[in-house]
Amino acid sequence: MTAALLDTFGRAATDLRVSLTDKCNLRCTYCMPAEGLPWLPAPELLTDDEIVRLVEVAVSLGVRTVRLTGGEPLVRPGLTGLVARLAPLVELSLTTNGLGLTRLAQPLAAAGLRRVNVSLDTLRPQRFLDLTRRDRWSEVVEGLAAAVAAGLAPVKVNTVLMRGVNDDEALELLDWCLERGYELRFIEQMPLDPQHSWDRAVMVTAEEILEQLSAHHTLTPAERGHAPAEVWLVDGGPARVGVVGSVTRPFCGSCDRIRLTADGQLRTCLFAREESDLRSALRAGATDAELAVRMQAAVRGKKAGHGINDPDFLQPSRPMSAIGG
Numbered sequence: 001m002t003a004a005l006l007d008t009f010g011r012a013a014t015d016l017r018v019s020l021t022d023k024c025n026l027r028c029t030y031c032m033p034a035e036g037l038p039w040l041p042a043p044e045l046l047t048d049d050e051i052v053r054l055v056e057v058a059v060s061l062g063v064r065t066v067r068l069t070g071g072e073p074l075v076r077p078g079l080t081g082l083v084a085r086l087a088p089l090v091e092l093s094l095t096t097n098g099l100g101l102t103r104l105a106q107p108l109a110a111a112g113l114r115r116v117n118v119s120l121d122t123l124r125p126q127r128f129l130d131l132t133r134r135d136r137w138s139e140v141v142e143g144l145a146a147a148v149a150a151g152l153a154p155v156k157v158n159t160v161l162m163r164g165v166n167d168d169e170a171l172e173l174l175d176w177c178l179e180r181g182y183e184l185r186f187i188e189q190m191p192l193d194p195q196h197s198w199d200r201a202v203m204v205t206a207e208e209i210l211e212q213l214s215a216h217h218t219l220t221p222a223e224r225g226h227a228p229a230e231v232w233l234v235d236g237g238p239a240r241v242g243v244v245g246s247v248t249r250p251f252c253g254s255c256d257r258i259r260l261t262a263d264g265q266l267r268t269c270l271f272a273r274e275e276s277d278l279r280s281a282l283r284a285g286a287t288d289a290e291l292a293v294r295m296q297a298a299v300r301g302k303k304a305g306h307g308i309n310d311p312d313f314l315q316p317s318r319p320m321s322a323i324g325g
């Protein structure tokens with residue numbers, strides 16, 4: 001048995017996204033209804049011990065990087081302790097909406113967290129309130145500054161542009177990030193919302209974004225590697241900007257990631273329709289070797305691509321917040 005997570009298309013999974021909770025303290029309109037979602041029952045969530053154990057097994061199979069996600073990972077109690085246990089095992093990063101970073105950036109960095117991606121879709125507090133249904137724009141902005149101060153470098157900003165909502169801000173967001181030394185990444189909106197209201201026509205495409213930015217900045221392609229973002233040097237660099245064209249420029253052929261949901265299900269793609277129930281195996285007393293075999297079997301079932309552009313595409317039954325962003 002080779003100690004790797006290989007699929008039938010020759011890809012090796014080396015990056016694991018671990019969702020720590022499906023809960024969130026914002027209610028972004030494209031992600032959740034105002035009232036929230038039926039949260040996972042607490043007993044179904046993996047404990048810290050269970051997460052550490054599964055990450056150890058994944059590491060024995062070649063996983064080298066772990067990104068903590070949610071929901072909103074900063075709302076998980078005891079996060080700093082979990083980070084301190086995971087950091088010696090893998091290169092650790094985290095995706096957050098930024099709320100709570102003013103308090104947590106420093107302890108998380110001290111516990112071994114390397115980097116953060118902070119989601120911010122607008123520079124206008126009123127628009128932030130409309131988009132997230134919470135009046136907390138300045139806390140996010142303060143959180144970004146706290147991340148830099150804590151040495152979590154590079155600090156990246158994730159932005160989803162939506163037509164008629166915030167698509168007039170691409171350039172402002174880039175200039176704002178450039179001034180502060182943040183690396184901006186635009187993400188094409190994907191069909192992952194529980195309301196099933198995704199509309200291809202509302203999605204702002206990678207091409208449109210690049211067109212807007214190129215009108216004011218010189219963009220030259222930078223090294224991409226396995227990262228989903230296509231990255232450009234801005235005005236000769238070293239500043240960079242990324243665009244994740246998940247829908248119009250899919251990168252499935254070089255995908256190296258898999259996902260563990262907060263309730264212990266292994267998924268080989270955001271858009272997978274199948275999950276492997278590692279939590280049940282774990283709680284039934286599976287050995288590390290048995291868990292490894294399960295992980296390998298799941299990864300062998302990884303599909304060639306997400307299929308968003310296929311006529312028979314079906315959205316996954318879980319929303320993004322319950323899968324992990």
Ligand code: 5AD
Nearest residue numbers: 119158160187188189190192320325
């Ligand atoms: N499409 C693209 N990105 C999304 N995010 C949430 N829902 C979607 C979607 N449907 C983003 C968030 C955050 C990251 C975790 O994923 O804005 O930046």
Ligand code: SF4
Nearest residue numbers: 024026027028031097
């Ligand atoms: Fe929370 Fe992220 Fe969903 Fe917004 S997109 S509601 S920040 S999980």
